[in-house]
Amino acid sequence: MGPRRIVCLTEEPTETLYAIGEQDRIVGISGFTVRPAIARRQKPKVSAFTSAKIGEILKLEPDFVVGFSDIQADIAAELIRHGVEVWISNHRSVDGIVDYIRRLGALVGAADKASAYADDLQRGLDGIAEAAARLPRRPKVYFEEWDEPLISGIQWVAELVRIAGGEDIFPERAAESLAKQRILEDPAEVVRRAPDIILGSWCGKKFRPEKVAARDGWGAIPAVRDGELHEIKSPMILQPGPAALTDGVGAIAAIIRDWAVRHG
Numbered sequence: 257m258g259p260r261r262i263v264c265l266t267e268e269p270t271e272t273l274y275a276i277g278e279q280d281r282i283v284g285i286s287g288f289t290v291r292p293a294i295a296r297r298q299k300p301k302v303s304a305f306t307s308a309k310i311g312e313i314l315k316l317e318p319d320f321v322v323g324f325s326d327i328q329a330d331i332a333a334e335l336i337r338h339g340v341e342v343w344i345s346n347h348r349s350v351d352g353i354v355d356y357i358r359r360l361g362a363l364v365g366a367a368d369k370a371s372a373y374a375d376d377l378q379r380g381l382d383g384i385a386e387a388a389a390r391l392p393r394r395p396k397v398y399f400e401e402w403d404e405p406l407i408s409g410i411q412w413v414a415e416l417v418r419i420a421g422g423e424d425i426f427p428e429r430a431a432e433s434l435a436k437q438r439i440l441e442d443p444a445e446v447v448r449r450a451p452d453i454i455l456g457s458w459c460g461k462k463f464r465p466e467k468v469a470a471r472d473g474w475g476a477i478p479a480v481r482d483g484e485l486h487e488i489k490s491p492m493i494l495q496p497g498p499a500a501l502t503d504g505v506g507a508i509a510a511i512i513r514d515w516a517v518r519h520g
Contacts, residue, residue: 258365259320259341263313265303265331268497269322270295272357275498276369283316290491291499303331310334322360324496348411348433350419353496354378377501381419384509388421392520395452395512397422398479401494403458403467406440412496417455420509421516425449447473453515454479455488455508463487486511 263284264270271291273279279295287301302312308331313321321335321342332342343363347356354374361370388394397417399409409417414430417423424430425446429438440446454477456463465485474480493504 258363259318261316261318261320262364263302263316263318263321264289265308265321265323265328266305267291267491267495267499268324268353268356269360270299271495271498272360272370272373273364276361276366276373278361278364278366278369281364283318284313291495307331310338314338314340320364346433347496350381350412350415350501353412353498353501356496357498373498377498381501381505384505385419388419388509388512391421391513391516393516395422395484395515395519396425396450397453397455397512398425398446398449398451399455399457399488400463400468401435401438401457401459403456403464406443406446407435408438408440409455410435410438410494412500413493416493416500416505416508420505421512422453422508425451443471444473447477450477451479452482452519453484453486453511455486455511457488457490457493459490459494484511484515 260281261283262281264282266286267289270282270285270289273282274292282299284302285295285299286303288305289295302309306327318340321340323332323344325346328344332344335342345356347353354377357374358371361367399413401407401409408426408429411430414424414427432438454468468485469480479485488507492499492507
């Protein structure tokens with residue numbers, strides 16, 4: 257049977273459980289959840305990312321709580337002290353996301369459905385990679401996760417850029433799991449690496465390409481010169497769950513494909 261009363265502290269378990277038809281098990285969600293939209297109407301919101309309404313969660317009498325990353329360690333510890341079973345995943349790669357979906361399904365007693373869903377997602381990624389392999393050129397891509405200070409993309413984002421046909425210009429930064437380790441101390445480093453495309457996904461606020469283009473010296477960047485500054489909506493790409501492997505990578509692939517047509 258698996259757990260019957262699940263609280264999801266982040267969006268990716270909510271999206272996954274809805275996708276495999278197990279949404280009736282969910283009794284509470286993150287206030288940052290936007291996917292699927294119906295979840296916000298159906299489920300009480302009991303957590304942010306770094307904080308949670310512990311009392312409200314306990315009132316829901318969950319038999320399983322799912323969260324993500326070391327950043328939620330304090331929330332997890334408090335719930336554990338109250339006798340609640342908690343699973344905190346800490347995946348950062350595309351393979352990790354696919355595996356996460358399989359493991360979550362197994363933990364809630366829906367392994368077959370989760371495995372079939374994960375297989376579908378993997379086939380979608382393989383199809384995008386096959387199409388990208390036929391592109392005449394692979395653009396250099398700078399993905400900006402935040403602007404004050406500049407933060408480059410995390411591992412799964414860099415991997416999705418590669419799957420979609422591009423080359424992330426900060427692969428060494430992408431390997432770092434913490435945002436503070438991906439801060440670009442010298443913005444001129446982006447100028448030196450000369451990306452063909454700039455993708456912005458400023459978590460929680462709208463990407464402003466005109467502000468990026470106005471940065472000191474950035475007019476020399478090919479992406480700025482050619483007007484190749486594009487927003488990827490953060491709910492589509494900054495959660496390590498199904499959205500990134502579907503709409504997120506699809507949006508990146510479309511931008512790269514259009515660039516390749518113009519610059520092939």
